[in-house]
Amino acid sequence: MQQMILDVDTGIDDALALMLAVRHPGVNLRAVTCVAGNASLEQVVRNTLTVLDAAGAGDVPVAAGANRPLLADAHPAAHVHGVDGLADLGLPASTRQVVPLHAVELLRREILASPTPVTLVPLAPMTNIALLVRTYPEVLANVERIVFMGGSASVGNATAVAEFNTWHDPEAAEIVLTAGVPITMYGLDVFYAVTIAPAEIATLAASAEAGAQLTGRLLQHLVTVKGGEVRVAGDGHGDIGDAGAVCAAIDPVGLTTVHVPVRVSLADPLTRGQTVVDHRTAGHEQDGAADNSSRRIDVALGVDGARYARLFVETITR
Ligand code: BDR
């Protein structure tokens, strides 16, 4: 059983990711930690608990973490995710409670308690994870890999060059990328490439089962949303966004990656939050510059979209 923890800013895509992680038979979702990002921390917590209800999750501990980035101001993305951060569907409030711990403490507890090393899947600005790295670096020994949604080796979405999560808290991203743990960057180069066909979305939305129905309705929202972010090609397919990073954590064979140094732009206002991917050294792990070798991570440049779409739909509807 794969031991997994999600760090989320639920948010539509994060809702899809939660649904997948809860329902996959090979995953033990040990905890969910919340951070400000797509929506305020309070909304993220509310949405996360609501989605866990719809997903039919057992007693998964949820904790609230950072309510703002380390240095920057918060910038919720209501234009994409709706005013409530969850497509304004008017979902019922959950009666679940968060655990009375800061997210960093819950992360520490669950990582240390895990019988096998944990896969940590941050799907949001990495403020909580950076705080964990700085506060309890020793727990990283029981982290198998960090598979994060964020960054880009090409274009950005929050700015011309920066992806939203790394742009929202660039300092946190830089701390995590240099933490010394194996890392997979599931960025914008693959983010939109796992899509669900219109007929399948309609079937999900019409389902009598709460989790499948919510999944379909959220995908429908993504298909119609406009704003700074172009989410669909216009043919009615909806991408599963952050849920693709959970697919990558479960089934890494579906990814094509390069193992190269990555830095986060911090000081330049024009490029702040950009993940600067040094493609020059791809395939030359042994003879790369020594000062960059510790910065190598696995950057996803390609994805088998059909494989992950199948994994997603089969898991949601099982
Ligand atoms: C990221 O920002 C949000 O829109 C998504 O949840 C994802 O984590 C994409 O840039």
Ligand code: CA
């Ligand atoms: Ca997210």
